[in-house]
Amino acid sequence: MTSAPKKLYIKTYGCQMNVYDSERMAEALGAEGYVPTDRAEDADMVLLNTCHIREKASEKLYSDLGRLRAIKTDNPDLKIGVAGCVAQAEGEEILRRMPLVDLVVGPQSYHRLPAMAKAAAEGKKTVDTDFPPEDKFDHLPERPATGRPTAFLTVQEGCDKFCAFCVVPYTRGSEVSRPATRILDEARKLVDRGVREITLLGQNVNGYHGAGPDGDWGLGRLVRELARIEGLARIRYTTSHPNDMTDDLIAAHAEEPKLMPYLHLPVQSGSDRILKAMNRRHTADAYLRLIERIRAARPDMMMSGDFIVGFPGETDADFRATMDLIATVNYGMAYSFKYSARPGTPAADRSPVDPGLADARLQELQALITRQQQAAQEGMVGREVSVLFEKPGRLPGQMGGKSDYLHAVHVEAPDARPGQIARVRITSAASNSLAGTLLD
Ligand code: 5AD
Numbered sequence: 001m002t003s004a005p006k007k008l009y010i011k012t013y014g015c016q017m018n019v020y021d022s023e024r025m026a027e028a029l030g031a032e033g034y035v036p037t038d039r040a041e042d043a044d045m046v047l048l049n050t051c052h053i054r055e056k057a058s059e060k061l062y063s064d065l066g067r068l069r070a071i072k073t074d075n076p077d078l079k080i081g082v083a084g085c086v087a088q089a090e091g092e093e094i095l096r097r098m099p100l101v102d103l104v105v106g107p108q109s110y111h112r113l114p115a116m117a118k119a120a121a122e123g124k125k126t127v128d129t130d131f132p133p134e135d136k137f138d139h140l141p142e143r144p145a146t147g148r149p150t151a152f153l154t155v156q157e158g159c160d161k162f163c164a165f166c167v168v169p170y171t172r173g174s175e176v177s178r179p180a181t182r183i184l185d186e187a188r189k190l191v192d193r194g195v196r197e198i199t200l201l202g203q204n205v206n207g208y209h210g211a212g213p214d215g216d217w218g219l220g221r222l223v224r225e226l227a228r229i230e231g232l233a234r235i236r237y238t239t240s241h242p243n244d245m246t247d248d249l250i251a252a253h254a255e256e257p258k259l260m261p262y263l264h265l266p267v268q269s270g271s272d273r274i275l276k277a278m279n280r281r282h283t284a285d286a287y288l289r290l291i292e293r294i295r296a297a298r299p300d301m302m303m304s305g306d307f308i309v310g311f312p313g314e315t316d317a318d319f320r321a322t323m324d325l326i327a328t329v330n331y332g333m334a335y336s337f338k339y340s341a342r343p344g345t346p347a348a349d350r351s352p353v354d355p356g357l358a359d360a361r362l363q364e365l366q367a368l369i370t371r372q373q374q375a376a377q378e379g380m381v382g383r384e385v386s387v388l389f390e391k392p393g394r395l396p397g398q399m400g401g402k403s404d405y406l407h408a409v410h411v412e413a414p415d416a417r418p419g420q421i422a423r424v425r426i427t428s429a430a431s432n433s434l435a436g437t438l439l440d
């Protein structure tokens, strides 16, 4: 007798590492007979892969669990799991607050998920938020082909920087790098399955230092070795800390054409006083000089960043310093957030900036960033870029993909297939994408 396959619905919140982890969890449960579904109503198991970075992100878990209660009333056999950084931060507390939850699993314990799912099927609730000594990736099944030409690959997890606002050092633990040999193996397998672009992931990715066959490798060396894989066309990495931008990594940007000219390098603030209060351990000037060196290595580098406004103690002068820094750098892309006090972090009990003032500053900052982003998009018009096609575009005969600079580009290319890389002339810029025509 064979039973119908069990259906798994995963909802992913937050960063790209969660996207990667969700895929790996789906694979781990796939080996146990679970097939994916995109409707929670049809699922035998729902996994919520959560984010704890800001209060709003955390609250989504509880509102979604509220909605799942109705589904579980209709289908009492439904199992509900909470994974990710809220699971890590709140652990048992989630079961107390939300008795409909069957399992809680922290990001370092995903290889234990199949056993936890079995326990849930037998009516046993489990919580696992350990930081086990073994590498979870060694115990997860091989990655199947997804048909997509781009993939994430986690190379490093955790963070030792302890920025005063940030939960990551607590939820993801201290910095651990995967061995370079494993990463090369995983990358080769991805390329064999049709992947042409790999984005290396880490909370502090440029702090990577993993064991290679001839000693410890930094990210620069890892990138150079990955670039030797035939068939792999593009390499990206995210997220970086300014203090870990080594000479070797900067040189790799000059020397390695597969390393794409787009760099996400958060600075958070342009005020030295606030940077110090944030425990960032660099000044605004050091960041600006770093960007000069990066642009000397790769003049067309598209810069991206993160900003927090309304950090405790931020004055108007501090905010002006941030605006000045943004004006100097000229970002192609940037993300900005209103400061959100996170329990357990050093800044959590400092007196907050007036929320109305913080909102006004955020709006002003976002308007500047939007102008820079639009200028960057418009600046692409007339230029020749390479586009990696990912999927058919909105209109018939169109393909959609990403440029070297990570812009979304739509191209009239009826004969093209996903995975192909074409030279394209950009003909126009819309607010969130570019249009172009095929060259040759
Ligand atoms: N409040 C607001 N933004 C935050 N970030 C991290 N922690 C907080 C917080 N407590 C932002 C930072 C970081 C990005 C991922 O999220 O800008 O770079």
Ligand code: SF4
Pocket (backbone or CB within 6 Å): 159, 160, 161, 162, 163, 166, 167, 168, 169, 203, 204, 241
């Ligand atoms: Fe958080 Fe990034 Fe700072 Fe680490 S470097 S504490 S992940 S903001």
